[in-house]
Every structure is written in structure tokens, then in C-alpha cells.
Amino acid sequence: xxxxxxxxxxxxxxxxxxxxxxxxxxxxxxxxxxxxxxxxxxxxxxxxxxxxxxxxxxxxxxxxxxxxxxxxxxxxxxxxxxxxxxxxxxxxxxxxxxxxxxxxxxxxxxxxxxxxxxxxxxxxxxxxxxxxxxxxxxxxxxxxxxxxxxxxxxxxxxxxxxxxxxxxxxxxxxxxxxxxxxxxxxxxxxxxxxxxxxxxxxxxxxxxxxxxxxxxxxxxxxxxxxxxxxxxxxxxxxxxxxxxxxxxxxxxxxxxxxxxxxxxxxxxxxxxxxxxxxxxxxxxxxxxxxxxxxxxxxxxxxxxxxxxxxxxxxxx
Amino acid sequence: xxxxxxxxxxxxxxxxxxxxxxxxxxxxxxxxxxxxxxxxxxxxxxxxxxxxxxxxxxxxxxxxxxxxxxxxxxxxxxxxxxxxxxxxxxxxxxxxxxxxxxxxxxxxxxxxxxxxxxxxxxxxxxxxxxxxxxxxxxxxxxxxxxxxxxxxxxxxxxxxxxxxxxxxxxxxxxxxxxxxxxxxxxxxxxxxxxxxxxxxxxxxxxxxxxxxxxxxxxxxxxxxxxxxxxxxxxxxxxxxxxxxxxxxxxxxxxxxxxxxxxxxxxxxxxxxxxxxxxxxxxxxxxxxxxxxxxxxxxxxxxxxxxxxxxxxxxxxxxxxxxxxxxxxxxxxxxxxxxxxxxxxxxxxxxxxxxxxxxxxxxxxxxxxxxxxxxxxxxxxxxxxxxxxxxxxxxxxxxxxxx
Numbered sequence: 190x191x192x193x194x195x196x197x198x199x200x201x202x203x204x205x206x207x208x209x210x211x212x213x214x215x216x217x218x219x220x221x222x223x224x225x226x227x228x229x230x231x232x233x234x235x236x237x238x239x240x241x242x243x244x245x246x247x248x249x250x251x252x253x254x255x256x257x258x259x260x261x262x263x264x265x266x267x268x269x270x271x272x273x274x275x276x277x278x279x280x281x282x283x284x285x286x287x288x289x290x291x292x293x294x295x296x297x298x299x300x301x302x303x304x305x306x307x308x309x310x311x312x313x314x315x316x317x318x319x320x321x322x323x324x325x326x327x328x329x330x331x332x333x334x335x336x337x338x339x340x341x342x343x344x345x346x347x348x349x350x351x352x353x354x355x356x357x358x359x360x361x362x363x364x365x366x367x368x369x370x371x372x373x374x375x376x377x378x379x380x381x382x383x384x385x386x387x388x389x390x391x392x393x394x395x396x397x398x399x400x401x402x403x404x405x406x407x408x409x410x411x412x413x414x415x416x417x418x419x420x421x422x423x424x425x426x427x428x429x430x431x432x433x434x435x436x437x438x439x440x441x442x443x444x445x446x447x448x449x450x451x452x453x454x455x456x457x458x459x460x461x462x463x464x465x466x467x468x469x470x471x472x473x474x475x476x477x478x479x480x481x482x483x484x485x486x487x488x489x490x491x492x493x494x495x496x497x498x499x500x501x502x503x504x505x
Numbered sequence: 506x507x508x509x510x511x512x513x514x515x516x517x518x519x520x521x522x523x524x525x526x527x528x529x530x531x532x533x534x535x536x537x538x539x540x541x542x543x544x545x546x547x548x549x550x551x552x553x554x555x556x557x558x559x560x561x562x563x564x565x566x567x568x569x570x571x572x573x574x575x576x577x578x579x580x581x582x583x584x585x586x587x588x589x590x591x592x593x594x595x596x597x598x599x600x601x602x603x604x605x606x607x608x609x610x611x612x613x614x615x616x617x618x619x620x621x622x623x624x625x626x627x628x629x630x631x632x633x634x635x636x637x638x639x640x641x642x643x644x645x646x647x648x649x650x651x652x653x654x655x656x657x658x659x660x661x662x663x664x665x666x667x668x669x670x671x672x673x674x675x676x677x678x679x680x681x682x683x684x685x686x687x688x689x690x691x692x693x694x695x696x697x698x699x700x701x702x703x704x705x706x707x708x709x710x711x712x713x714x715x716x717x718x719x720x721x722x723x724x725x726x727x728x729x730x731x732x733x734x735x736x737x738x739x740x741x742x743x744x745x746x747x748x749x750x751x752x753x754x755x756x757x758x759x760x761x762x763x764x765x766x767x768x769x770x771x772x773x774x775x776x777x778x779x780x781x782x783x784x785x786x787x788x789x790x791x792x793x794x795x796x797x798x799x800x801x802x803x804x805x806x807x808x809x810x811x812x813x814x815x816x817x818x819x820x821x822x823x824x825x826x827x828x829x830x831x832x833x834x835x836x837x838x839x840x841x842x843x844x845x846x847x848x849x850x851x852x853x854x855x856x857x858x859x860x861x862x863x864x865x866x867x868x869x870x871x872x873x874x875x876x877x878x879x880x881x882x883x884x885x886x887x888x889x890x891x892x893x894x895x896x897x898x899x900x901x902x903x904x905x906x907x
Contacts, residue, residue, distance in 0.1 A: 193546070193553055213546060213556035220545040221538055221561075228566060258694030262708075270707045277719060291715070326695075327765075364566075367821050370530070373564040377538075380569045419816065421850075 192216065196245070205234065205241040206384075206392045214379040215242065224337055224358035226373065229381030232425020235361040236320055242359065243316035251311075251356070252318045253304040255325035261332055265342060267301045295346035306342055309352035317356040323366045330372050337375045383416050384426060392426060397433045407444040408433055410476045412456075418469055420462045431455045446477050512548075513540055519579050523562060527571050531562055551580075668751045669793045670786035673759040680893040681759035684900035685734060690826055690856060692729035702728030734856065735766040735826050739814060741833030743773040743805040749863035753832035754783070754794075756861075756890055762787035768822045772810035778818070807837045807876055808844030815850055823854040828903070832861040837876030845879040852883035857905040865889040 193212040200207045207215070218225040227235045243250035253264055273294050280290055302310065308317040322330065336342065340352035360376060362368055384392060389409040393400055408429050416423045424432075432455040441448050457463055466473070516539055523529040538561045546553040555576050563569040673681070696702075698709060709725035717723075738760070740746075740753045750771070757769045761783045769783045770776055771794070782792045811831075815823075823829070829851050837844055852858045860880065864870045866889050881887075885904045890896050 193556075209552055210556040210559070213553050214560040217542045217545060217557050217560055221541055223538070225560070256694075258696075260695060268708065270711055273711070364821055365824070370564070374530075374532075374534075377560040378564050378569065379560055380566045 199245045200238075200241055201395065203241050203244055204395045205237065206388060206395055207238070208384075208388060211238070211379065211381065214377060218377055219357065221377070222355050222357075224360055224376045225379060226360045226362065226368075226376035227379050227381050228362045228364055230383060230423060230425060231363050232427035233381050233383060234426055235359075235381060236318065239316055239318040239320075239359040239361075242357065246314075246316065246357070248313055248357075249311065249315040250318060251304050251308045251315050252320060254320045255322050255329070257324060257326065259325045259329055261329075263303060264305050264329070264332075265303050266306045266344060267303065268295070268346075269299045269301050273299050297347075300344075300347070305336055306350070308356040309336075309340060309342065310350065311354060311356070314354040315356050317358045319358065319360045321363055322360050322372075323362040323364060323368060327369065330369055334371055334375065337372075383412075383423075386410065386413055389413075389426065389429060393429060393433050396430055397437065400433055400437060401442045403443050404433070404436060404441070407476055408436075411444070411449075411473065414469075414472050414476070415456065415466070417472075418465055420457070420465055421459045422457070422462060424456045424458075428456050444477055449473075449477060512543065515580075516540060516543070519576075520562065522579060523572075523575055527568070527575055529562060529568055530564065535562055668754055669791060670754060670758055670782060671791050672786060672789045673755065673762045674893075676893045677755065677759040677896065678762050680896035680900070681756075682763045683897055684760070684903070685764055687900045688734040688828065688903065688905065690732040690734055690905070693732045695730060696727040697730045699726055699728040702726030704728065732826050733764070733766060734828055735822070735824060736760050736764070736768070737822050737827055737829045737855075738767070738769045739811065739829070739831045739833075740769065740771045741773065741805060741807070741831075742771040743836075745805075745834055745836055746832075746863070749832065749834070752863075752891060753861060754779075756830075756832075756896060757783050758786045759893075759896065768818070770814060770818070772807070772814070773805050774810075776810045776813045776817070805833070805837060806839030806843075807833060807835070807880075808839045808841070808847050811847035811851060812843060815847060815854075819850075819854065823851075825856055827855045828857045828859060828905075829855045830859045830861060834862055834864050835860075835874050835877035835880065837874070841875055841879045844876055845883075848880045848883040852885070852906065855906070857885045857903065858883055859886045859888065859903060860884045861888055861890055863889055863891075866891065 193209060193216045196212040196215050197207055197209070200212070214225060217223075227238070229235055239252075240250055276294055276299070277290070280293075283290075285293075300306075304317070308315055319333070322333070337358065340355055341349050343349045358376075360372075383389075386409050389412060390405050393405040393408060397405075412424060412429050432452060435452050435455050436444070436448070439448070439452070453463065453466075457466065517536065520529075520531045520536060520539070524531050539558055542557045542561055543554065546557045548554060555573065558576065559569055559572045563572045696704060698706060704727040706725040706727045710721050710723070713723055713725060714721040738753065738757045740750050740757065742750050754769075754771075757767070761767045761769070761780075765784075767780070767783070768778070769780045770778050779794060782794060786792050831851075848858070862877070865887065885906055886899075886902055888895075888899045888902055890899050
């Protein structure tokens with residue numbers, strides 16, 4: 190797994206299409222043992238890529254989802270207070286010295302590991318996904334810097350824990366806020382754009398087996414047009430996959446104006462964007478054809494995780 | 506160590522061009538990483554080399570976009586198709602070309618004996634990198650201003666017209682502080698330790714109990730802190746606003762000196778981010794906005810500029826904690842429909858949309874200009890600020906969208 194071509198092939202086996210720029214960035218990231226910061230519009234597979242990387246490396250993925258108000262307690266470690274308290278009461282009569290009792294109470298069994306601590310105490314380099322780091326506040330970003338530079342965590346009661354195996358870190362950002370220069374400096378940078386027409390057809394074929402060529406072509410073409418319009422929420426790859434799944438489940442093998450109208454909710458998530466699309470109807474018309482053909486439906490089962498808007502690959 | 510003898514030298518020269526011409530921030534660490542990366546990728550594969558170097562040397566999307574062109578210019582100069590078939594696989598082809606180009610580009614640049622030096626240093630990229638460090642530390646933000654000055658030297662006598670940013674006076678700072686304090690946005694999601702609070706802090710209570718032999722005598726509490734407001738200032742830099750724009754920028758500097766959560770833009774025919782200048786001014790530097798002078802003249806297309814702001818910076822600088830302050834007289838020559846749409850979106854994506862209009866002070870003024878009347882429904886606060894007292898008044902006036 191040292192070669193960009195090999196990385197591409199391994200990712201493809203798992204239904205995830207990466208272009209050469211992405212594969213090279215991953216190769217460099219693995220070789221230099223530096224975190225990789227992936228920025229890009231929503232729904233282009235930033236998070237998914239970390240999961241696939243973990244699969245490819247046959248290692249664990251540890252995920253830290255950032256959110257407003259995320260603090261060190263939730264990200265790093267916490268003492269298990271109820272257990273400590275219980276232990277203190279139960280061991281009252283044992284006649285141990287205060288120092289011994291304290292040393293015991295602040296030892297590893299009483300430590301609750303949160304994702305970051307978990308990631309540096311593994312026996313094998315895990316993939317650490319720090320997801321949507323732009324959602325956490327600046328203070329948390331500063332806190333991350335220490336970890337990303339030194340790979341160690343200091344717990345006052347226990348001492349310093351140093352990483353035995355450096356995790357492979359993928360940091361993602363949706364650019365809802367500008368990240369600090371300091372964080373950028375510690376990471377490799379990759380801008381993940383929307384896929385090109387050919388790439389998107391490729392992705393659709395790889396992820397949605399049984400999808401007709403014509404439909405894949407139409408979906409990809411329409412996506413190119415939609416992303417060219419100035420929509421409030423441009424659809425990502427996740428949306429095209431959802432849409433392809435939806436059309437499959439409706440047993441359509443091509444897109445026409447009526448089908449588009451019925452399933453537009455898979456693609457456009459803001460009401461105003463519908464208006465934008467209507468004003469650019471002319472760009473869409475050539476892609477849609479009126480002629481409807483019967484379809485051959487396969488016994489396809491949906492495996493759509495609507496909670497996060499992505500589609501899991503079918504198990505073999 | 507390096508299969509291609511003089512490659513580090515080329516790499517260093519390339520990094521220097523990125524730094525000098527494109528404002529990249531490349532230090533010794535990046536150079537080392539780049540050198541290591543070249544050991545990892547196939548050097549015969551031009552694309553791989555480009556992708557690898559891009560991921561290391563560029564830090565933002567804009568830099569990544571510039572990178573490819575700079576790479577091609579440096580390593581493959583000349584029109585496409587000509588003598589380019591040679592990928593950097595053979596150093597004979599690459600080196601003289603690149604090195605020759607370097608000299609050709611900058612005949613007068615003082616790099617005494619660096620070619621020989623670099624030759625010796627080829628095995629030690631970090632040593633060669635150190636020699637370049639001073640370049641990296643020169644204030645790159647000054648470059649655009651210098652560039653603008655050079656470009657407009659014939660009009661040097663008019664330079665006095667460019668607004669000057671200076672450190673905010675204490676009275677202005679106090680007024681800005683009052684403004685930040687008065688804006689109530691509700692509570693943050695984050696729990697902070699406090700003397701009194703709504704949630705019991707078991708951890709700190711137990712921790713404190715260690716001092717009293719394990720008996721918790723004193724309860725510790727957590728409470729939610731207040732959400733801190735963010736500011737976006739959009740200052741009209743057209744000629745009709747020439748005097749008022751300076752006051753608006755003063756407000757910007759005052760706010761920037763009490764909070765980091767501020768972004769400042771100027772617009773007339775196009776939009777420009779001046780946050781860095783404003784921050785530096787707040788830190789005590791005196792900065793002259795040369796390029797703003799350039800932007801003067803011609804009509805103001807407010808709608809188009811706000812639309813540009815929404816597209817380029819909207820996602821990053823607007824949130825439900827953001828107060829958007831537009832300082833303009835509303836004399837718009839653009840499409841009113843465009844302005845209406847932009848104002849509607851600004852209003853919807855912020856905590857409050859403030860319009861500072863200098864004409865409001867004029868007795869008998871009614872905001873009836875075409876631009877003003879379409880913008881009006883979306884403005885949560887109309888005001889005019891002329892001095893620090895005005896800023897204090899404004900902080901009492903400002904209304905937030907609820």
C-alpha cells in the first residue's frame with residue numbers, strides 16, 4: 190500500500206472511487222505520517238473516505254464528530270466519578286494509606302477514554318477521523334494542535350501518555366468557518382471537488398449495482414448542471430447516490446420530466462432552489478427525454494442509511 | 506540520497522517562487538516534507554509529483570488552485586507540446602531548463618553564489634531552506650498594497666485620498682466593548698465552571714473534596730456561557746461614501762480591537778476582504794488602504810457585491826451568531842431585484858442585519874432611493890454612526906432577529 194495506483198485499486202475494490210490527486214495525497218499522508226485535512230463541499234465523500242481507508246488498512250476507525258461546545262472532556266478523557274466514589278466508600282475499611290487509595294482511584298481502570306485518547310493508546314495505528322472540525326470552536330482547534338504535533342496527552346493524575354503507534358489522521362471541514370493557519374500548517378491539504386461527469390458515472394456504477402447506463406449518464410449530467418447553478422445547497426455525490434437508489438426503487442430506467450418532479454426532493458433540499466431550477470429549465474430539458482420505456486427490474490434491495498445521507502455498499 | 510542529484514535545488518527555487526509570487530507560506534518544515542514526499546512518489550510520473558507537492562505546499566483552496574499553474578510554469582515552461590515530452594524523469598532535461606529559467610526571470614535579483622551553495626547543499630535540503638527563511642517572514646500582507654502603489658504611481662499625489670486605518674482610541678474601544686456586551690444572543694451549548702450555575706459539576710466537586718479528606722463540603726457548578734456575537738462589516742467604498750467609509754472603517758477597527766470574531770469587506774464595483782488590514786490596525790499598526798482608492802469611481806452595484814460576498818464568504822462568515830453591518834448610502838446603480846434577493850438571504854442567515862446610512866443624519870431624509878426601499882424590509886436596525894457616542898447609541902438601538 191505504498192503506491193498511488195495500488196491505493197486507487199484497493200479503494201475501488203470497496204466501491205469508493207478516488208482520483209489520482211486523492212490517492213497521491215493518501216500515499217503522502219501514510220508515508221510522512223502527517224494528518225490530512227480534506228476540505229470540500231458537503232457530500233463529496235470526505236467522511237466516507239476515512240472509513241474506507243480504515244478498511245483498506247485493516248485497522249480500526251475512531252471517529253470524533255465535532256460540534257459546537259465540544260470540549261476536552263468529551264474528546265479526550267474523563268474520570269469515572271461514580272465508580273471512584275463507590276470505590277472510595279467500599280475501600281474505606283481496608284486500612285490502606287491515603288496515598289495508596291488515591292493512586293488506585295486515579296489509575297487506568299477508572300479512566301474513561303474518549304476518542305482522542307483511545308486513538309493514541311491502540312496497539313495498531315488506527316484511522317482517526319476528526320469530522321467537521323469547523324463545527325467546533327476555535328478553542329478546541331487550539332487544543333487539537335498539541336495532540337497533532339506531539340502525539341501525547343498529559344493527564345495530571347496519571348502523567349503523560351505518549352502514542353505507541355501514531356494514528357493516521359483525517360480531518361474534514363465543510364468550510365463553515367475559516368480554520369486557523371496553525372492547524373493548516375500541521376496538516377497536508379486536499380481540496381476535494383465535485384467529481385467530473387465521467388467520475389460520477391463511475392461512482393454511480395460502482396455503488397449502485399444494477400443501475401442502467403442511461404440512468405447513470407442522465408443523473409450525472411443533471412448533477413453537473415445543478416452544481417453549475419448558484420443553488421443554496423448544491424447536491425453532492427451522496428445526493429446522486431440517494432437519487433439513484435430512489436429511482437431504482439421506483440423501477441425507473443430513465444429520467445423524464447415527471448420523474449424528476451416526483452423525486453426532486455432527493456436532490457434539492459431548499460425550497461428556493463426549486464425556483465432557481467425552474468428559471469433554468471432550458472439547461473435541463475435536453476437531458477430529460479419524454480419517451481418512456483419499460484424496464485427490467487431486478488430484485489434489488491435498498492441499503493440506504495437515510496440518517497447520514499449516504500449509501501452503504503452492498504455486502505458480498 | 507536523492508536519485509536526481511540536483512532536484513532539491515529545483516524544489517527550493519520552486520518554493521521560493523511560490524512564496525514570492527503567490528504568497529504561499531512555506532517554511533523549512535514544508536520543504537523537508539516536500540523533499541521526503543519526492544522520495545515516496547514516482548518521479549517519472551509528473552502528475553504524481555504535482556499532486557504530492559500540492560498537498561504539502563498549499564494550505565487553502567485558493568492556493569491549491571494557483572499551484573497547478575505555478576507548477577507547470579516552473580517545470581514545463583514554453584508553449585505546450587514543445588520539448589515537454591521529457592517528464593522530470595531525466596534530470597538533464599529538467600535541470601538546465603528550470604535553473605536557466607530562474608536566472609532568466611530575475612536577472613537582477615541578489616542571490617550571490619546561491620547556485621554553488623545550493624549545489625553543496627543538495628544533500629541537506631534543510632540547510633538550504635534555512636537560507637530562505639527571511640523571505641518567508643517578510644510581511645506578505647504588505648505586498649498587495651505595495652503592488653497597488655507601484656501600479657498607480659502616476660496618481661501619487663492623489664494618494665492622500667486613500668483611507669488610513671489607525672489604532673482605535675480608548676473611547677472608541679470602550680464603545681465597541683459596550684456594543685459586544687449589549688448584544689444578547691442567548692446561551693452557548695458549552696458548559697463552563699462557575700460559582701453558581703444550573704448544573705452540578707461532579708468532577709470539580711470531587712476534585713475539590715480531595716483537599717478536605719474526601720468529604721465534599723463545597724459544591725461546584727457549571728453554567729452555560731453567553732454566545733459571543735460575530736460581526737461582518739460590509740463597507741461601501743464608492744466615491745459618494747468617501748468620508749463616511751472612513752468612519753465605518755473606524756467602527757470596524759474598534760470592534761476588531763475588542764473581539765477576534767470580525768470580518769471586514771469593502772465594496773464598490775467589486776468586493777474586497779480587508780480583515781487583515783483592520784486587525785493589524787487594531788493591533789497598533791497604521792495601514793493605508795491603497796486599493797480602496799482604486800475602487801472608487803464608477804457606480805456602486807450593491808446587490809452584485811452582496812451576492813458575491815454571499816457566494817464567496819457566506820458559508821464561512823455567516824451564522825446565527827453573526828451581526829451583519831452594511832455601511833452604505835444605498836445609492837445603487839445595479840439591479841434592484843438582485844439587491845432584494847441578497848438582502849433577503851443576508852437577513853435569513855444572520856442574527857441581525859444593520860444598515861448604517863450617513864444620509865440618515867440629513868434633516869428630512871427619507872430612505873426612498875430605489876436601493877434603500879427594496880433593502881428596507883430586511884434591515885433589522887437602521888442607524889448612522891459619526892463618532893464614538895454614536896456607536897454607544899447604536900449599541901442600545903441594535904435589534905436582533907428573533
